[in-house]
Amino acid sequence: MKTIDLFEETSLALLANKARSSLTILGIVIGIGSVTAMIAIGQGAKNNIGSSIQSLGSNLVLVSPGMQRTPGAQVSQRRGSAQTLTKEDADAISQKLSLVKAVAPDLSSRYQVTAKGTNSNTSVVGTTADYPTIRNITMADGNFITDQNVRSLSKIAVLGPTARDDLFGVDSNPIGQSIRIKNIDFKIVGVATAKGGNGFSNQDDMIFVPISTAQQFLAGNDRVSTISVQAIDQASMTQMQQDITDLLLSRHNITNSALADFSTMNQTDIIATASSVTNTFTALLGSVAAISLLVGGIGIMNMMLTTVKERTREIGLRKAIGAKKRDISRQFLIEAIMLTFLGGIFGVILGWLIALIIRQFASIAATVSLSSVILAFGVSAAIGIIFGYYPARSASRLNPIEALRYE
Amino acid sequence: MIECRQITKIYQSGAGDTAALKDVSFDIKDGEFVAIIGPSGSGKSTLMHILGALDTPTSGQYFLDGRDVSKLSDDELADIRKNKIGFVFQSFNLLPRATVLRNVMLPLVYADVPKEQREAQAKVALKNAGLDGSHFHHLSNQLSGGQMQRVAIARALVNNPSLILADEPTGNLDTKTGEIVLETFRRLNQEHNHTIILITHEHDVAEHADRIIHIRDGHIIADAKNGKRHEIIDKI
Secondary structure, eight states: OOHHHHHHHHHHHHHHTHHHHHHHHHHHHHHHHHHHHHHHHHHHHHHHHHHHHHTTOSSEEEEEESOOOOTTOOTTSOTTSSOOOBHHHHHHHHHHOTTEEEEEEEEEEEEEEEETTEEEEEEEEEEOTTHHHHHTOOEEEEOOOOHHHHHTTOOEEEEOHHHHHHHHOTTOOOTTOEEEETTEEEEEEEEEOOOOOOSSOOTTSEEEEEHHHIIIIIIOSSBOSEEEEEESSGGGHHHHHHHHHHHHHHHTTOOOGGGOSEEEEEHHHHHHHHHHHHHHHHHHHHHHHHHHHHHHHHHHHHHHHHHHHHTHHHHHHHHHTTOOHHHHHHHHHHHHHHHHHHHHHHHHHHHHHHHHHHHHHSOOOOOOOHHHHHHHHHHHHHHHHHHHHHHHHHHHTOOHHHHHHOO | OEEEEEEEEEEEETTEEEEEEEEEEEEEOTTOEEEEEOOTTSSHHHHHHHHTTSSOOSEEEEEETTEEOTTOOHHHHHHHHHHHEEEEOTTOOOOTTSBHHHHHHHHHHHTTOOHHHHHHHHHHHHHHTTOOGGGTTSBGGGSOHHHHHHHHHHHHHTTOOSEEEEESTTTTSOHHHHHHHHHHHHHHHHHHOOOEEEEESOHHHHTTSSEEEEEETTEEEEEEEGGGHHHHHHHO
16 A cells, blocks of 8 residues: 555545544644643743853852852852952952953942932942953943042942832932942942843842942951952863862962862853753653643544544455555554644644743743754654554454454 | 365354354356355355455365465455455445545555556446446445445456455345346446356345355355256245
8 A cells, every 4th residue: 555545545534533633633732732832931941041140241250258069059058158258369360360351359248228218128249340341230321330449448339220220219310319328328320231130149139339348338347258250261261260279279278179268150050050950840841741742642542442443344344355454554553643743733833822922921031942843743743653553453453354244 | 266175164162163164165267157145154154255365264275266365364365355356245335435436446545556547447447337427426425225336346346356246235225226236247247257256145136146056054055057046046
C-alpha cells in the first residue's frame, strides 16, 4: 500500500467522524498548548531576571565583607553585617590590579529619610563618582556625585526615581531642595533614571550620597559594605576575581583562603543561581501541563479503540480483499498520529496566543521559541505512536473471518 | 484451476475437536460456474474460507493456479486474496461513507495499481456488473440492495481475479433483485469467462450454476454437471 493512499484512507476516516475527531484533537490542543505556554512563560521569566541582573552592570565582581562563600547560597547572606572592608582596600584594587577597569566602593544602609512632611524608609548608598559607570546608572536630571564631593564630604544627595516619587511626588523635580537623613540636611543635586526592579533589590528605591559623608556622618566608621569592581572584559573576570582575592588576603594578612573575611561574587554566578531557580519553576509548570497532555493521549487511545471496534467489519473486508496486517496497523497508527499532529499544530497556536496575552498583561517576556515548537510536534507525534500503537495492533490482529461476521 | 486434495479441517474447542471438513477432494476448472450447496453446519462456509484463502486446512492440499495455498503464512494468504480472489458477501460489506467508485477501487489500492488506472478499471468493472454511470459518485449507503450487491460484484471483479467467491449473495435480497444478481453472475461467466463459486443453502439459487457440489456433514455427497444437476436438486 502506497503512503499517499494510506493518508487518503486516514483523512477520509477522520472526516467521516468530524465531531469525535475534533473533540479528541481538543484534548491534545489543550495539552500541547499549555506545555508550550508554560515553557514560554518560564523562558520569559528567566530572561527577565537575567536582564535585570545584567542591568546591575556588566563584567562585575562584587566584594562583600565577612562571609564565607558557600556554593549556591551567595545571594542572601548578611552583607554589611561584618565590617572588614575599607575604602583603602578599594583604592588598592583600583591601583594594583591591571585587569580592573573601574572600582566603586559603597556603604549602604537603610535610614528613615524625610522631606517636607513626607518620609520614607529607604536605602542610602554612600559611594564614589565611578559608581554610575559600573552599575549602569544614568541621570534623568542634574549630576551624580563627583570626586570633589567625596573629598570635601559634601552633604549632597542623588535620588533614585522611586525614592524621588515617594518623597516629592511622581515625576516632580526636586533638584535644589533638601532631604533629612539622621537629622542632617542633604541638598539634592540629581535624579537617576528608572532601571526597573529585580528579585534582589529595587535599584530605583535608593538615595546616593558621597561615601566619605556616609562614613563620617551616617555610619560613624570607615568601613564599606560592598566594593563593585568592573573588569576590562568578560574574559578577564575569573582571573580578576582571583587577583582580588589574592590581594585582599595579603592585605588582611590571611594565609588560608578558606578563612577569608570577605567574599567575592561573580555576576555570572548570580545569573546561574537565578537561572536554576527559574529552570525549576519552568519544569514544575511544564510537568503540570504535561499531565493534561497525558490525559489527551489517553483520549486518543480511547477513541482509537472505539473506532477499531466499530469498524471491525470494515477491517475484515480490507483483509479479505488483500490488506496485510502491516497495512491495517499502519492505517490506524497514522490515524492516531494525524489526530495528535493536528492537535500539535493548533496547540502551538494556542500556546503562542497565551504567551502573547501574558506578554501584554503580565510584563513577562514570554516567547515561544523554535525549539519548543519542534519539541511540541515531536511530543505530539510520539503520543500518537504510543497511544495509537495498541489499538492499531489489535486491529491488525483481527481474524478476517470473525471480523466479517462481527455484528 | 482449483485442485482440492483430501482437505480436512478440524476446529479445536473446549468440548473436543470437531471436524468441519473430512477428506474433501474435487477440482474446478477455469471458467466453471459452480454452486456449493448444503445446510448450515455442513462445512460449506469452512470450505469457502479455505477456497478464499481466508483460512488454511488442518491437512490436505489446496492448489490455486498450480500453487499450494494450504501452508502459506498470513501475509502470503493476503497476497493470494489480493491477486487471485474476489469476494461477494451476503451483507455486501461496502464502506458506507465512501462513493461507489471508491468502494470498487479499494482492492486496487492494496494491489498498488497506479492511481491513474484505478478509476478506469473500476468503471469497466461497474459496467460489467451491470451498474450504469449515473450511480458512480453516489455514496454506497444511498443505493438499493440490488445496486449495492452489484457494486460488491464490481469490487470483486476489479482486479481480474482467477476466482469469484460469492457467499449467499442473494441472502439479503428479495427474489426479483436476487434473480438480477444471479443473472449478472451468469453473464460474467458466459461473456467474460470468470470462474464463479456460489455458496448457498437454497436450491433455486444453486440451479443457476452449471455444476452443483452438495456437501453435508463435512463430506461431498454429490457432484453433478448440467443435466444431471436435477438429480441432486430433486434429492434435496
